[in-house]
Amino acid sequence: MHQDLQLGYLVLEVSDLDAWSEFTTRTLGMSVDGAPSEDALRVRMDELQQRFLVRRGPADDDVAVGLTALNGQVLQQILDRVTAAGVPVRECDEQEARDRRVKRLYTFTAPGGITVELVSAPYHSREPLAAPLVPGGFLTGAQGLGHAVFMVDDLDEALRFWTGVLPFRVSDTSGQETPNGVSHAAFLHCNRRHHSIALVQRPARSTYPKKLLHFMVQANSLDAVGMAFDRAIDADLTINRSLGRHPNDRMFSFYATTPSGFDYEFGWGAVEVGEDWAEDHYDHISAWGHRPLPRPVR
Template structure:
């Protein structure tokens, strides 16, 4: 049984000690709805679902879990059976964990780079009106947006998401940044061009990014929302990683801000929707048709990336081998 099309990125869990900065970033800069649940917990909403981002206190300064909304119980049972069949430990989330994530029930299991993967079938919705600066965000059948990961073992990560979610390859991008050649693989699990992006250096198994994710993406309803949030990010003093630009493959117009935890946050508009009857994977040269120029990167920043890349040579990246197997080599 294929589960493709029945899987949607539903929520993201971030662990941080920078609560005040995250509240300002999410509410005042990006423009999301905010619910304070206590000193150590808050949530951001984009739509009628009670939780799209759970921000919890802790030292990671990173994404620690991603939640996947499954259309029905048969999909839920199929994915759970796959994980168990590979002898990967799976645990049921507590009632409190489910409540905080705005779901009725969830199962959790290990994911690549230490990002726990969580699955659920029913999200809690609320009639409480959204109080946010943005006019709206695009979710629905496309899911929340996407998550981008850097990896020294891209074939294994692609194998993982294929094994668990029947992820399909949408396309590739080849890019050279500061003399380093990158290949980015874009994977979809529904109509959204990609819910997972995996970036890797070519020729040398290094990972220059400190955080488990390189960036998260949400899709704004209007171009005006993108422009307004871009201006607010600048005015409030948050870092900007890449200026406004348009991608070569999904044609999304977007910018990349720096979150208080260090990973990047992409706000985009109007990406293409994949037509399964006609789509064929292809390779694009460069990430952008125009724009997306680096903002405020110093030589110190570049040296720090090279230092992290060198350290990663001695590190072991967790790919959950039982679920990634030998991996899927590039087509």
């Protein structure tokens, strides 16, 4: 299984940077460089200087997804595929690359209006990570930040791009009845993580205004998930899916709502994709659990 690409980082634009400063440190248990007064937070969860760039702005959505290539050769191979497909690519200058804490940075737009940043040589921190709220830390390394799930208007078009132009492969697909109609999804891997990107067809009656449905971070211990669940309750967050397990990636996790209105998933124990992985289809997203948690009466 190739390990030459990963979901490196997310760039989020948020309207309440103070709330995100509190959320990333006290609820997610990550480390933040920068202050809300500086209009940006640089969030660490491992040895890299930045896994989330959280900027002040009105979108309350993801504004870029960073894909990190293992080296310059891999980066060039992917760039060649993108340009051969007729997709306009912009090489960013040194200042823009430094802002992302990477050496090289190129950007282009994927179907659905998703801004993709292809990068290499991310900056490592000289300081050890301080994340005492997450015992054992987060599972990152060659598997990257975790995963991000995006809503798209044309799933087939998006799939052709991510698997035909970008070097992703389908792990699983799903189809589920929702109040807004049938929701179809595809889960895509680019390394041993079951999915680094997932794409969801926007249901016909959906009123959800954002591109990003949720991002996922994976802890190295089960207890870290339970502790994060307690912190989400203590922070009075909306728990959209309580503790449960998925049938496809076997992730034990919960979902709660971020200060910007999209969700985050905090999990542990996912299976990894190998050379013998067999694609499957599911008509449900949870083997058990993952039910809405009523907000307590205070």
